[in-house]
Amino acid sequence: MITKEIKALFCNIVDAENYDDSKVGRLVYSYDATPQYQSMPDAVIAPKNTAEISEIIKICNNYKIPIVPRGSGTNLCAGTCPTEGGIVLLFKHMNSILEIDEENLTVTVEPGVITLDMIAAVEKKRLFYPPDPSSMKISTIGGNINENSGGLRGLKYGVTRDYVIALEIVLPNGDIIQTGGKLAKDVAGYDLTRLFVGSEGTLGIITKAILKLIPMPETKKTMLALYQDLEAAARSVSKIIANKIIPTTLEFLDQPTLKVVEDFAQIGLPTDVKAVLLIEQDGPLEVVEQDMKKMAEICKAEKAISVQVAQSEEEAENLRTARRSALSALARLKPTTILEDATVPRSEIAQMVTAINEIAEKYSLDICTFGHAGDGNLHPTCTTDVRNHEEIERVEQAFAEIFQKAVELGGTITGEHGVGMMKAPYLHLKLGEAGIAAMKAMKQAFDPNNIMNPGKIFAKDTRKRVVVEK
């Protein structure tokens, strides 16, 4: 509850136009990209700088007011839904690229920078920031860091965590700390930098980041391998890696996904095949050509019915864009789209794809599957309707089985979307009670009053995944 007195304290810190407790203003930030989670914040604050954030958080800590840092809200785990009310903190005034350092190959950013804007800025200097979540056109770097976002280039280049080398953080007590540096190596104490990456705004507020860049690869090639057999496609993925080729991108789309994506994007994707692999390699020209040739051979040996290399960068970009639009395309089919990201070791992809299809059949559900096959990171996606309670019950049971299966195969309940509220009821499958207890102790150490994005990561009592009672 924000009383008049507390509001006055906040308004002493930020200008009046940056404190909004109007109903409309709060409604806009009552939800994020995750279906079916909504909760009204008490106020929305847009600070101008780190010092203001430090003052704001001190008040929150003093009065035990929840605070939810939020970028563009594109996450899919209800990670920025203000579940317990309180403050939603916006970074619209903290959205500058502060420096591109060509000697140390780093970029320094404020959290509100749009991912793609930053990627474009560094590419102008022939530098490369690999993490490319599908939402990168609107997502912010701050959001990417808090969720440890992945993307299509993760197989070869890793995820957001692999590129964050320094952070400025405001802790719940108002302390401002600096972690890491423009350093290839730093072992001065615990690695707070990597700990905060993927901490979902539950430990403190990231107010600045230094990201590692790498030289821009010389060239890139793209191809599609078409299959009439899902498992053959999945086997091709394992075989490519086992043959010691690490392509930049190795994406999988099944036929239902292909059909809706083609319907949406109209770029001439094949819709008469059971699955495709979208494969990309980058690097020096000779290496790329050699790898593409070898991968095409492996796919054919694994019963790909055809392998087509994109003939232009435009065609390649169309294919990538089509893949990135899979969620948007599927979302058109039915009122509710539940996109998950169960992840398994690469060697288990074929088994996981089979299991997903069996589970979909068992519960009579429409589950399309696409995703980052090279990472073992699949996105089984169910198109459904939350108003159909009977079906939603089946959806819940099906996803619980999918998570259970992923963990059985040595996998995890979430590869890149985060836990948030959505996966919290399943976290014990991966971590066990002892693992959760260790993480809760850490949370308690940083945030004893539980003001930082409360209700996320750690489940309360509910096991319901889709519909949350208010």
Place this chain on the structure above:
Amino acid sequence: MITKEIKALFCNIVDAENYDDSKVGRLVYSYDATPQYQSMPDAVIAPKNTAEISEIIKICNNYKIPIVPRGSGTNLCAGTCPTEGGIVLLFKHMNSILEIDEENLTVTVEPGVITLDMIAAVEKKRLFYPPDPSSMKISTIGGNINENSGGLRGLKYGVTRDYVIALEIVLPNGDIIQTGGKLAKDVAGYDLTRLFVGSEGTLGIITKAILKLIPMPETKKTMLALYQDLEAAARSVSKIIANKIIPTTLEFLDQPTLKVVEDFAQIGLPTDVKAVLLIEQDGPLEVVEQDMKKMAEICKAEKAISVQVAQSEEEAENLRTARRSALSALARLKPTTILEDATVPRSEIAQMVTAINEIAEKYSLDICTFGHAGDGNLHPTCTTDVRNHEEIERVEQAFAEIFQKAVELGGTITGEHGVGMMKAPYLHLKLGEAGIAAMKAMKQAFDPNNIMNPGKIFAKDTRKRVVVEK
């Protein structure tokens, strides 16, 4: 203090031959590779498996007995010196390579495996584990993980942290947890895997690890660039990176180091130059050749007086071995060798090298400098004699200035050796009081009774770096 009753509890867990409280047995484990730190443990225990460790740690936690996990003790930060007595835990029975998974490109190991043995085993399968600390012939993987060890290939491939993807950990309360998996992506809760890497045995005991491997590079080339000007060598390092070439190895040795290394290794190193860069590139042949050519041009443009490419793998291996033997070679000069690892952004190497030389002159000390120049990770090394109290006083002042300078240049007090006891008095320079407070809160969360390797990372009262009063 281990009473007879407590000893009986331990001896119920491990066989009699794996519990040693003889004076000789304890003396052997009273110190590690760090000069001038020594403290007697109460007993040395060599458990056979994780279950035994869980039982042992429960007793330690119950009776507040310190426990120090120890590999081969090659660390240079007094990280495994049993400062406050208690148990030294050995991994000599837990030294198996459990699995090399060629489909997922992983190796699963127990902590006691010797680093080089594991590297050799995976290389037989054409797989590559890049971290190669100079001590790798005798260091253990468990030690490498706890210290987040670096090495000569860190510039291109990163450090130990970048290859640890899953851990089995025994927590101070005896809980056994599993983190991560054979997974390219996992965001199920906080990243305990990376947190434990580099935690110096202060949070729990690592009992198993899964490490990521990558395909073996096709080829490798090695060259030496010779300079009559230290700063020209340092500038070459920055220029190479700024030209968007990331070589595997980019090592720096100054003339004093060259002289002692040549005296020790006798392989015909040039001793009449002020500095050399040892440069290596690996990858596909065409790329390697192109990069080597470009780097040679950059070195020459920066006033290298000569650039010599190794004509055979034997010659290249000699050069690498010579570089790795720098510490051993320097250690022959005087009774005491203090090797440090202040680290700066790559762009600041020239400034840092200059500062080190100025500081050495100011305090009339012999400080040689070598190290991983490409990482900005230098090893200023002072040959001295701890019995000369007046000189040691100057050594302390000189290193304090070196650390201060590194931090001023945006660097850190330790790039790869860890904090241990040695750097604890300087940690505030890098982290500030707020950063240290945050780390202490984490330590308290995991280890409320402070049994895990107490006295490390966090300084008590002393600021003395070399001589520790007992």
